[in-house]
Amino acid sequence: MDAKGETRAADGMDTTVIRETVRDRWSPDSGAALEGLSGLVEIPALSPSFDADWQRTGALHDAIAHVRTYLDARGLPGATTEVVELPGRTPVLLLDVPATEGARTDETVVVYGHLDKQPEAGEWSPGLGPWKPVVKDGRLYGRGANDDGYAAYAAATALEALHAAGGAHARAVVLLETCEESGSRDLDAYLEHLRPRLGEVGLVVCLDTSGADHERLWLATSLRGMISFDLTVRVLTSGVHSGHASGFVPSSFRILRELLDRIEDPRSGELHLPELVTDVPADRLAEVRAAGDALAPTLPLVEGMRYSRDGTADVADLVLANTWATTLSVTGAEGLPPLADAGNVLRPYTSVKLSFRLPPTVEANTALEALTTTLTADPPYGAQIDIARADAATGWNAGPRVPWLESTLDTVSDEVFGLPWRALGLGGTIPFLGMFGRAYPDAQFVVTGPRGPGNNAHVPDEWLHLQQTERVTEAVARIIDAHARA
Incomplete structure (x- = not known):
């Protein structure tokens, strides 16, 4: 002084x-x-x-x-x-x-x-x-x-x-x-x-x-980067009474589930495509560990709900899942009537908005191309598969x-x-x-x-x-x- x-x-x-x-x-x-x-x-x-x-x-x-x-x-x-x-x-x-x-x-x-x-x-x-x-x-x-x-x-x-x-x-x-x-x-x-x-x-x-x-x-x-797009599975030109069509025609929702399983493990949430994943750099891992419990999530879970990395005592694993793992969320849907209005109909189509969070170093356009190819190739039962309104940011x-x-x-x-x-x-x-x-x-x-x-x-x-x-x-x-x- x-x-x-x-x-x-x-x-x-x-x-x-x-x-x-x-x-x-x-x-x-x-x-x-x-x-x-x-x-x-x-x-x-x-x-x-x-x-x-x-x-x-x-x-x-x-x-x-x-x-x-x-x-x-x-x-x-x-x-x-x-x-x-x-x-x-x-x-x-x-x-x-x-x-x-x-x-x-x-x-x-x-x-x-x-x-x-x-x-x-x-x-x-x-x-x-x-x-x-x-x-x-x-x-x-x-x-x-x-x-x-x-x-x-x-x-x-x-x-x-x-x-x-x-x-x-x-x-x-x-x-x-x-x-x-x-x-x-x-x-x-x-x-x-x-x-x-x-x-x-x-x-x-x-x-x-x-x-x-x-x-x-x-x-x-x-x-993280991001990818989003609308994925539509169409099986009919119009809805049909389920008593007349089910068994003949597979549900568009079941085909959608099969397509999503091509890219994501439904139990672990891990993504299958190599274009969507990467290793965590050593310096980023060190930063997460240095921050410690200060980065622990505090989210409004419903009673009995557990975090996705259940069983780990390491906050770093949770943080890295949020910042360096690829994740998929379904953020919207069409073709599904409100529950009160849902009748016994085999619906003609199901559309969902898919939102992917990508690791920071994954190239978004390369990942989008891999997703598009995987989801549209060899469609189950010959269903129509469409991807629209795609957006990607690295x-x-x-x-x-x-x-x-x-x-x-x-x-x-x-x-x-x-x-x-x-x-x-x-x-x-x-x-x-x-x-x-x-x-x-x-x-x-x-x-x-x-x-x-x-x-x-x-x-x-x-x-x-x-x-x-x-x-x-x-x-x-x-x-x-x-x-x-x-």
């Missing part, structure tokens, strides 16, 4: 000022970041999947304008903001801040977030609402508060704190898209369009993920961390959180990470955020943990500083 009692890093950056600046911006009393984010909550900026007429509605553009006004007001030296909108695509907002004096100039830092939102999704608790920001018990309630409106304000605050504290950063570009909740279907085009402008990207900070608690720094290091697996990042994570975790940082894989699919991974395969990735258990993203009563948001913002600032000096 210096004569004023302030803590300074070896590079001269005042870490006390970092913390004070961050706390000031997120203060529930008069914090500029919290006030700006509260205003963003009020804008019903639904993603295009939930607002097909988004261009006329204008809410996405309203969100862009609101956040741009805030970013422009930060007064970051040399900073510019720009709205980029390719024809027929959702807009992207860029904040471009030149490197500080003496910082590295060979690489760019990209900080990612998104401004589009999920819909209301049902009844909110009394006093709360999707477009009504409410600060209560250290939380900000409202749709988009934690998914993912905070990212824009955390990124700007981290850069402000660095300038206030004598820190450093390479050229920093904050990239905010408006299509993430629709699968980031426009992002690939923007990454390609912006490639010459972004230059050599050495660090990507993604502020759109969650951890296992609100106490420590969590990094996501892998995401997952993401982080590369090895370089020494400067590893040591910075250790230091920041100790000094900001007071607990060791931990990594986790996510069982879901976030397409933007795969896109960034393909665009910048040699970059270092810090995929983090303040979300944790119970934050209610996508459902009623979504909330943001404000103290954890402060800590994550401070951590991001110090990681960006370390990159600038590496």
